[in-house]
Amino acid sequence: xxxxxxxxxxxxxxxxxxxxxxxxxxxxxxxxxxxxxxxxxxxxxxxxxxxxxxxxxxxxxxxxxxxxxxxxxxxxxxxxxxxxxxxxxxxxxxxxxxxxxxxxxxxxxxxxxxxxxxxxxxxxxxxxxxxxxxxxxxxxxxxxxxxxxxxxxxxxxxxxxxxxxxxxxxxxxxxxxxxxxxxxxxxxxxxxxxxxxxxxxxxxxxxxxxxxxxxxxxxxxxxxxxxxxxxxxxxxxxxxxxxxxxxxxxxxxxxxxxxxxxxxxxxxxxxxxxxxxxxxxxxxxxxxxxxxxxxxxxxxxxxxxxxxxxxxxxxxxxxxxxxxxxxxxxxxxxxxxxxxxxxxxxxx
Numbered sequence: 001x002x003x004x005x006x007x008x009x010x011x012x013x014x015x016x017x018x019x020x021x022x023x024x025x026x027x028x029x030x031x032x033x034x035x036x037x038x039x040x041x042x043x044x045x046x047x048x049x050x051x052x053x054x055x056x057x058x059x060x061x062x063x064x065x066x067x068x069x070x071x072x073x074x075x076x077x078x079x080x081x082x083x084x085x086x087x088x089x090x091x092x093x094x095x096x097x098x099x100x101x102x103x104x105x106x107x108x109x110x111x112x113x114x115x116x117x118x119x120x121x122x123x124x125x126x127x128x129x130x131x132x133x134x135x136x137x138x139x140x141x142x143x144x145x146x147x148x149x150x151x152x153x154x155x156x157x158x159x160x161x162x163x164x165x166x167x168x169x170x171x172x173x174x175x176x177x178x179x180x181x182x183x184x185x186x187x188x189x190x191x192x193x194x195x196x197x198x199x200x201x202x203x204x205x206x207x208x209x210x211x212x213x214x215x216x217x218x219x220x221x222x223x224x225x226x227x228x229x230x231x232x233x234x235x236x237x238x239x240x241x242x243x244x245x246x247x248x249x250x251x252x253x254x255x256x257x258x259x260x261x262x263x264x265x266x267x268x269x270x271x272x273x274x275x276x277x278x279x280x281x282x283x284x285x286x287x288x289x290x291x292x293x294x295x296x297x298x299x300x301x302x303x304x305x306x307x308x309x310x311x312x313x314x315x316x317x318x319x320x321x322x323x324x325x326x327x328x329x330x331x332x333x334x335x336x337x338x339x340x341x342x343x344x345x346x347x348x
Contacts, residue, residue, distance in 0.1 A: 004060035005278075008067075012230050013223075021218040027208035030201035032188045033139050036181055040138055043173050047132040054125035061116050062277050066270035068109045073266040074259070075102040081258040126337055133333050134174055137326060140209065142185055143202060144323055146193060154179045161327065199310040199318060203301055206322050210298040213329065217291040224284035231275045238268035279340060290332050297325045 002010075029037050079085045079098055086092060116122070134157065141156045154175050192198040245260035275281075300321045307314040 003056035005056070005063045008063055008274075009223075009227060012234070013226055016226050016230060018219070018222050018226060021215050021222075024212040024215040025208040027204040028201075029139060029205045030143070030192075030198050032192050032198055033143060035188060036139050036142055036185055039181055040135060040177055043177055044132070044135045044138075047128065047135050047173060051125065051128035051132040054121065054128050058116070058121040058125045059278065061112055061121060063274050065109055065112060066274045066277075067267075068105055068112075070263065070266040070270040072102060072105045072109065074263040075105060077259060077262045081255040081262075083255065122340075126340065130333065130337060131172060131174060133330070135177070137329065138174065138177065140206070140322065140326055142181070143189065143192070144319065144326065146189055154182075157330075160323070161330075193315060193319065194311065196310055199315055200305070202322075203305045203310070203318055206318075206325070207298055207301050207305075210294050210301065210325055214291050214295050214298065217287040217294070221284050221287035221291060224278075224280045224287070227275060227278075228280050228284060231271055231280070235268045235272050238264045242268075279336075282339060283336075286332065286336070290328075293328060294325060297321055297328070 075098070079095060083089050084091045084095060084098065138156065141160055145156050145159050156178050192202075242261055242264045245257045245264070248254075249257045249261060301318065304310070304314050304317050304321065310318060
C-alpha cells in the first residue's frame with residue numbers, strides 16, 4: 001500500500017509530467033566479488049526494507065500532523081460559518097457530534113506527535129537509512145580496501161576513510177558482515193588490482209553504480225522542484241483567495257467567506273510547513289549538484305577504460321576516481337543526515 005506522504009505528493013503533482021532521465025547502465029560486479037555480493041545481499045535487502053518502512057512512517061507522520069491541524073481549523077469554523085451553532089438551526093442537535101469530531105482530530109494530532117517523539121521515529125529512520133546506505137556500498141568499499149589491508153577488519157569504511165565519520169556502529173549488522181567476510185575477501189582479492197580482467201570488470205561495474213546514482217539524483221531533483229513549484233503556486237493561490245474573501249467580507253457577510261478567510265490560510269501554511277520539513281528545496285539543489293558531480297566522475301571512469309591496458313597509471317586513476325566517488329556519496333548522505341536531524345515532529 002502506498003504511504004500517505006507519497007499519496008499526497010502524487011495528488012500535488014497531478015497534471016505535471018516529470019522529465020525522465022536516461023536509464024542507468026547495467027553491469028555485473030567482478031567475479032572476485034561475487035561471493036561477497038551473495039553474502040551481503042540478504043542484509044542489504046533487509047536493511048533497505050526496514051529503512052524504507054521507517055521513512056514512510058516518519059514522513060507520513062509529519063505530513064499528517066500538518067494537514068490534520070489545518071483540518072481542525074476547518075472543523076472549528078464550519079458550525080459558526082454555516083449557522084449550525086445557532087439554537088434555531090435544524091442541525092444544531094448534531095453540534096455535540098461535530099464538536100466530538102473536532103476534538104478527535106485534535107487528539108489525533110497530539111497522540112501522533114507524542115508517539116512519534118517517544119518512539120523516536122525520525123532517529124530510527126535516519127539510523128536505519130545510514131546503515132542501509134553503508135551496506136549497499138560495502139562491496140565497493142571492499143574492492144577499494146583490497147586484500148592487503150589488515151587493519152579495521154570489523155569496519156572497512158574506517159579502514160578506507162580513517163576518522164572521517166563514515167565508520168560502522170559497534171555491534172551493527174555491518175560490523176558482523178565485515179568480520180565474517182574479511183578472511184574470504186582477502187583471498188578473493190589477492191592480486192586483483194594487478195589483474196586486467198578485474199580492473200575492466202570493476203571499471204564497468206563502477207560506471208553502472210555511478211549511473212544509477214546519477215539517475216536517482218536527477219529524478220529526485222526533478223520531483224522536488226516540481227513539488228516546490230506546485231506548492232508555491234497553491235500557497236499563492238490560497239493567499240490570493242483569502243485576501244479576496246477578506247475584502248468581500250467587508251461588504252458581503254456570506255458564511256462561506258468566513259470559511260475561506262480561516263481555513264485557506266491554515267491549509268496554505270500546512271502545505272508550506274510540510275515541504276519545508278521535507279527539505280524539498282535543499283534536496284532539489286543537492287541532488288542536482290550530486291548528479292553533476294557523479295556524472296563527471298562516471299565520465300572519468302569511462303575515459304580510463306578506453307586505455308589499451310589498465311595496468312600502472314590507468315589502474316591508479318581508476319582507483320582514485322572510484323575512491324573519490326564513494327567518498328562523495330557518503331559525504332552527501334552524511335550532510336543530508338545532519339540537515340534533516342534537527343527537524344523533529346513538532347509543527348515548526
